[in-house]
Amino acid sequence: MKKQKALLIIKPDGVQRGLCGTILKRFEKVGLTIIGFKFMKADAQTVKNHYPENDVWFGKVGQRTLTNYAKKGLDVKKVFGTDDAVAIGKTVKNWLITYFQESPVLVAAVEGYETIEIVRKISGNTIPVLAAPGSVRGDFSHDTIDLANEQNRPLRNLIHASDAVEDGEKEVALWFKPEELFSYKRADEDLMFPPSK
């Protein structure tokens, strides 16, 4: 079975709240191997390239707002001037670029089996209120869509985790130079996955 790579970013709220070690520890503890790790200032272009630039993704992001506003009977046009999901998604992407530059971010690349599912499970639902207890977002944040949108900012949800196998590969290559990535074996690897006899 082939291993998968995922990119993790401790976003500026996680860094400024002193949660880097606490958050990263959860990914180490589950048995993933850290193959890249650095603290850096994200530049606007890298963030722009990092989040998708297509209507499917914009629509998914905008739909979160529409669903939440509909559930609460709020008027989305008052905040965004539109109820078009794609247009809302584009606005959120611009907010993300500002958010990511608020402080340094911690960027890590991890590798293991079913890595994408594991990192998404540990991170929890995008919307902190919906993130399960025990997940990073569920345990350390309780931001809401209404408040975030009203304040013209994205949800502050502490962590980015790749959410598809191809994205993991692409994102690791975007944030790391080849010489910043390492290949080595964790001491407990043969205990977690005994080699076949």
Ligand code: ATP
């Ligand atoms: P990430 O890619 O950062 O790991 P995610 O995959 O859980 O998050 P995406 O749909 O990729 O969620 O959205 C990227 C980020 O944009 C979210 O983590 C959140 O910070 C912000 N975001 C997404 N939708 C909204 C929204 N409707 N309103 C405010 N912020 C949003």
Ligand code: MG
């Ligand atoms: Mg995402």
